[in-house]
Amino acid sequence: MHIAVAGNIGSGKTTLAEKLGKHYGWDIEFESVENNPYLADFYADMPRWAFHLQVYFLNSRFNQLKTIQAKTSPTIQDRTIYEDAYIFAANLYKSGYLSQRDYESYLSLFHSMLPHVKAPDLLIYLKADIPKLVGQIEKRGRSYETTMRIDYLKHLNEHYEEWIGGYREGKLLIIDVNQIDFVANPDDFAAIVSKIEREMFGLFA
Numbered sequence: 001m002h003i004a005v006a007g008n009i010g011s012g013k014t015t016l017a018e019k020l021g022k023h024y025g026w027d028i029e030f031e032s033v034e035n036n037p038y039l040a041d042f043y044a045d046m047p048r049w050a051f052h053l054q055v056y057f058l059n060s061r062f063n064q065l066k067t068i069q070a071k072t073s074p075t076i077q078d079r080t081i082y083e084d085a086y087i088f089a090a091n092l093y094k095s096g097y098l099s100q101r102d103y104e105s106y107l108s109l110f111h112s113m114l115p116h117v118k119a120p121d122l123l124i125y126l127k128a129d130i131p132k133l134v135g136q137i138e139k140r141g142r143s144y145e146t147t148m149r150i151d152y153l154k155h156l157n158e159h160y161e162e163w164i165g166g167y168r169e170g171k172l173l174i175i176d177v178n179q180i181d182f183v184a185n186p187d188d189f190a191a192i193v194s195k196i197e198r199e200m201f202g203l204f205a
């Protein structure tokens with residue numbers, strides 16, 4: 001079984017994946033941030049490093065998927081390969097940070113991978129407005145994210161809305177995290193668990 005958590009930067013994917021992994025005893029596949037050789041450079045100079053970073057993320061996510069698809073134990077994944085292509089790369093192209101030829105090469109690579117990609121059994125989308133995202137990004141205080149512009153987050157959110165609106169690949173659970181705190185408030189976490197059970201197993205928990 002493959003569960004994936006999707007959402008904009010700072011929406012709380014990693015934290016929720018950790019909590020659900022612990023709650024259900026699922027394996028967790030994280031996004032590799034610490035060892036990413038391009039991320040800090042990318043935030044300092046997006047046009048220069050956009051293509052490099054996208055190829056890096058695409059490859060790392062594809063390898064992660066191969067691992068998940070080869071396993072029999074249930075696994076929760078922190079961000080999907082769809083977000084790399086349909087959200088981040090598309091946004092960088094539309095914002096002029098990826099050139100036409102680089103974007104076309106990227107898409108060609110992504111389309112070569114796509115036949116080997118199976119959609120998750122359940123996609124959990126964490127929907128958050130800009131103030132919530134900004135608050136959480138500030139709270140965690142990663143130095144390279146301090147240069148991030150509000151516009152960048154806004155454009156990413158627009159891409160998320162469009163992608164989620166048309167998502168038909170599998171089961172989808174949308175969780176609006178604007179008014180909840182599933183870390184500080186156990187009831188909020190329990191409500192998420194109930195929604196997951198209803199979606200996955202049709203139970204009224």
Ligand SMILES: Nc1ncnc2c1ncn2[C@@H]1O[C@H](COP(=O)(O)OP(=O)(O)OP(=O)(O)O)[C@@H](O)[C@H]1O
Nearest residue numbers: 008009010011012013014015031033054057084088
């Ligand atoms: N394809 C991509 N293109 C550009 N940046 C990306 C891409 N994938 C991930 N990132 C960035 O890499 C970093 C990854 O951080 P992390 O895994 O903690 O997730 P996050 O997006 O910050 O989400 P959350 O706070 O919900 O866990 C973030 O700055 C994120 O936006």
